[in-house]
Each structure stands twice: as C-alpha cells, then as structure tokens.
Amino acid sequence: MARVVLGMLGLGTVGTGVVELLSKHRHLTLKKVAVKSLDKERSSKPSCPLTTDVDEIINDPEIEVLVEVMGGENPTVSYLEQAIKKRKHIVTANKEVLAKHGPRLFALAKEHGVAIFFEASVAGGVPLLSTIHKGLEANEIESVTGILNGTTNFILSNMEAGNSYAAALKEAQDLGFAEADPTADVDGFDVAYKLSVLAALGFGHFVKPETIYKEGIRNITEEDMALAKEFGYRIKLLGTAAKGSSNGTSNNTGFDVRVHPTLVPLDHPLASVSGPNNGILVRGHAVGQLTLIGPGAGKLPTASAVVGDLMNLAGALKLPDFASYFQPTIDASPASATPPLAWKCPFYLRLVVKDTPGVIGKIGNIFGTHNISISTIIQRGVEGKEATVVIMTHDVLGKDMDAALDELKKCDFLSSLGNAIRIFRSA
Numbered sequence: 544m545a546r547v548v549l550g551m552l553g554l555g556t557v558g559t560g561v562v563e564l565l566s567k568h569r570h571l572t573l574k575k576v577a578v579k580s581l582d583k584e585r586s587s588k589p590s591c592p593l594t595t596d597v598d599e600i601i602n603d604p605e606i607e608v609l610v611e612v613m614g615g616e617n618p619t620v621s622y623l624e625q626a627i628k629k630r631k632h633i634v635t636a637n638k639e640v641l642a643k644h645g646p647r648l649f650a651l652a653k654e655h656g657v658a659i660f661f662e663a664s665v666a667g668g669v670p671l672l673s674t675i676h677k678g679l680e681a682n683e684i685e686s687v688t689g690i691l692n693g694t695t696n697f698i699l700s701n702m703e704a705g706n707s708y709a710a711a712l713k714e715a716q717d718l719g720f721a722e723a724d725p726t727a728d729v730d731g732f733d734v735a736y737k738l739s740v741l742a743a744l745g746f747g748h749f750v751k752p753e754t755i756y757k758e759g760i761r762n763i764t765e766e767d768m769a770l771a772k773e774f775g776y777r778i779k780l781l782g783t784a785a786k787g788s789s790n791g792t793s794n795n796t797g798f799d800v801r802v803h804p805t806l807v808p809l810d811h812p813l814a815s816v817s818g819p820n821n822g823i824l825v826r827g828h829a830v831g832q833l834t835l836i837g838p839g840a841g842k843l844p845t846a847s848a849v850v851g852d853l854m855n856l857a858g859a860l861k862l863p864d865f866a867s868y869f870q871p872t873i874d875a876s877p878a879s880a881t882p883p884l885a886w887k888c889p890f891y892l893r894l895v896v897k898d899t900p901g902v903i904g905k906i907g908n909i910f911g912t913h914n915i916s917i918s919t920i921i922q923r924g925v926e927g928k929e930a931t932v933v934i935m936t937h938d939v940l941g942k943d944m945d946a947a948l949d950e951l952k953k954c955d956f957l958s959s960l961g962n963a964i965r966i967f968r969s970a
C-alpha cells in the first residue's frame with residue numbers, strides 16, 4: 544500500500560493509542576506530533592519528533608493528513624481551517640469542534656477538495672457513524688437514541704449499588720473515567736455535541752448545540768434509582784436525535800434532539816448497558832431498529848476508530864475525486880432542535896409532602912386540570928410527618944407537566960419537589 548504521511552495534534556489518551564496502533568501499519572507514517580508541553584513525562588512516545596509549534600505540521604507540504612486528537616474548540620478550529628486550506632485531509636475525534644463549527648468546516652473542506660473523517664467523535668470504539676453513513680445508506684434514518692456518555696453511565700451504574708451521586712462521581716474520577724471538572728459529562732454538554740454530529744449524518748443538518756435541551760444527572764439520587772428499580776426501570780442518561788414527525792410530538796417539521804435522564808424498562812437492551820459502555824439504537828425506515836453496544840471511550844477503543852478512518856482514507860487517497868465519496872451531504876445552514884414543551888412522554892415524579900389528609904386528592908386534581916393521567920401513585924412515610932409520593936403518569940405533553948409542577952410548587956402541602964424524570968418512549 545502507498546505510503547501516507549501524517550501529522551498529529553495531541554498525544555494524550557487518544558493520541559498515545561493512535562501511536563500504538565500505527566506501529567502495525569507502517570505505510571501510515573507519522574512525521575511529527577504537536578503537544579502543549581515538551582517537558583511532560585509520557586508513558587510512551589512515538590519515534591517521530593514532538594513539537595509545540597503546530598505550524599510545523601500545518602505548513603509541511605509532505606504531510607497529507609492531519610490527525611486532530613488535542614480536543615477543545617479553540618485554538619483547534621483555527622488549526623483545522625488552516626490545514627484544510629493547505630489541502631490536508633482531516634481525521635478528528637473532536638465532537639465539540641464539529642458540533643460548533645461543522646457546517647463551516649465541511650463547506651471549507653468541499654471547497655478545497657479534502658475530506659473530514661470523524662468516526663471517533665461519537666461513541667469511541669463503536670462503529671456508529673460508519674454504520675449510519677455507509678451501512679445504512681439505503682435507509683432514511685428516523686432516529687438515533689442511546690447512552691452516548693460512558694462517564695455518566697458509570698456513575699449511574701455505581702449509584703444502583705446504593706452510592707450517592709457524589710460518591711459515585713468521586714470513584715469515576717479516581718478511576719480516570721471522569722475529569723476533575725465533570726461539567727461537560729454530567730450536565731449533558733458532551734452528549735449534546737454528539738447528537739449534533741449524529742443529526743448531521745442522519746438527517747443532513749448539524750443541529751445547533753445551544754438549542755439542544757440538556758438535563759444532566761446531578762440531581763438524580765440513590766432514592767430515585769431504588770424507586771425506579773421497584774417500578775421495573777433503570778435510570779440512564781439518554782441522548783435522542785429524531786425527526787420531529789417520528790416521535791409522537793405535535794411538531795412535524797423540526798428535529799427532536801435532546802439529552803436527559805430517562806427511566807428505561809429493565810428488559811430493554813439499553814437498560815443492560817452498564818459501566819462506562821455506550822449503547823445506541825438506530826432506526827432506519829427499511830432496516831427497522833439496530834442496537835450497537837460497546838466501549839464509548841478509552842485509549843485503544845477510540846484509537847481503533849481514528850486508525851480505522853486513517854486506513855479508509857489511505858486506501859482511497861490516490862483515487863480521483865475520492866473526498867466526495869466519503870463526505871456526507873450536510874446542509875451548510877445548521878438547524879434548531881424543537882423545544883421541550885412539544886414532547887410527549889410518560890413521567891416519573893417523586894414529591895416530598897406534608898402527610899395531611901387529602902393530599903393525594905389535591906395532587907390528582909392539579910394533574911387532572913393539566914390533562915395529566917396518573918397510571919400509578921404510592922405514598923410512603925410516617926403518619927403526620929413527611930411522606931414521599933411517587934407518581935407514574937401516562938403520556939404527557941412537556942408544557943402540561945411544566946404547568947402542573949408550577950402549580951404544585953405553590954401548594955402548602957409540598958415540602959420539596961424531589962425529581963421529575965421522563966420515562967422511555969420509543970422515538
């Protein structure tokens with residue numbers, strides 16, 4: 544196979560894995576790697592030189608492909624733009640830069656006749672993007688739903704054993720599954736970026752990440768986990784990207800793209816995805832539903848996706864006009880996600896109330912006024928003191944649930960609104 548010369552930005556978790564896997568593919572020759580600090584102690588180093596000057600890679604005419612595994616938005620996006628203008632193909636693992644700047648980067652790549660490969664940007668080692676883009680090419684993609692963040696899945700799995708959110712987060716940090724600042728993972732930003740990329744591949748539009756509804760896992764308690772299990776569910780942080788018309792909402796025009804905790808039935812395939820794994824359901828109009836489960840992050844699983852992209856690219860590099868074959872057709876104008884008020888799904892609610900006569904009736908009245916039908920309600924507590932009320936509803940429109948919760952918050956009998964969590968509903 545013809546030799547292909549690569550330059551790489553980043554030699555952290557993923558970059559180190561890429562170097563390790565490239566040692567078995569000698570035709571993919573790594574010429575130089577850019578890092579932030581040359582003084583840093585590294586467990587392994589490539590045989591090529593390291594540099595802190597990214598320009599040495601971007602301006603090197605021999606380097607045909609830029610592997611971007613340094614992450615973040617800035618200055619990364621500018622490095623990618625410069626490399627594309629120098630007609631270098633890009634292989635990136637960076638969902639944030641794609642979600643925020645994808646339309647511009649893909650348009651620029653088209654203009655300069657180069658390709659952007661990004662399998663590793665979503666679901667790490669799981670070949671999700673190539674499945675959607677090539678494996679399911681004959682399909683109209685209707686929805687992609689799943690567990691797209693291994694860190695939060697690890698934390699929630701850990702909480703099922705009775706641990707608090709704080710204890711489970713600490714263990715995730717100690718084991719290297721969570722960053723010191725876990726915001727991007729636990730507040731849903733990471734999943735929102737991935738959903739934006741998935742919408743681009745599946746529906747042909749990047750969905751603006753700032754319009755994606757994000758609800759993280761910080762407020763989930765071990766009590767919610769235990770109650771969910773009692774009712775036959777497991778709580779997972781699910782990301783969904785669906786065409787508006789396929790999700791039962793009243794909006795048939797937009798994209799239903801969102802991330803929030805969800806009660807998943809225990810016998811559903813996503814409920815069995817545990818620890819740091821990812822699990823994704825893809826629905827195509829012809830194939831029906833596929834389930835992919837596997838490692839969504841980590842050194843070698845993520846490097847497997849990066850090096851897979853490099854091998855695909857190397858195999859096609861000498862063919863005329865090959866970039867267009869690999870590039871998905873993505874509209875350069877990003878789309879917005881539909882707002883949550885229009886979604887319809889059942890809810891789980893945990894309330895803490897003063898245990899006084901008639902409370903259950905009052906809750907029932909409020910829900911009735913807002914078109915909410917209750918499927919199950921239980922009350923637990925010490926007579927005359929505080930009691931926990933757990934309610935499972937039938938399908939509710941988001942706006943009706945919001946209105947009912949606003950009214951409940953004004954009631955004297957409510958001590959605290961424990962949690963309101965959506966229950967899984969097929970997209």
Ligand SMILES: NC(=O)c1ccc[n+]([C@@H]2O[C@H](COP(=O)([O-])OP(=O)(O)OC[C@H]3O[C@@H](n4cnc5c(N)ncnc54)[C@H](OP(=O)(O)O)[C@@H]3O)[C@@H](O)[C@H]2O)c1
Nearest residue numbers: 553554555556557578579580612613614636637840841845
């Ligand atoms: N980790 C995963 O499991 C995983 C999974 C899927 C996707 N990804 C994505 O892969 C990318 C890399 O993640 P990672 O976990 O490997 O990150 P990481 O361990 O933090 O490594 C980042 C690397 O980039 C280098 N770097 C940072 N800023 C730089 C700059 N301005 N100029 C040159 N080099 C710079 C760092 O240099 P120093 O070494 O000198 O600090 C480091 O080598 C991110 O986009 C991430 O979202 C990661």
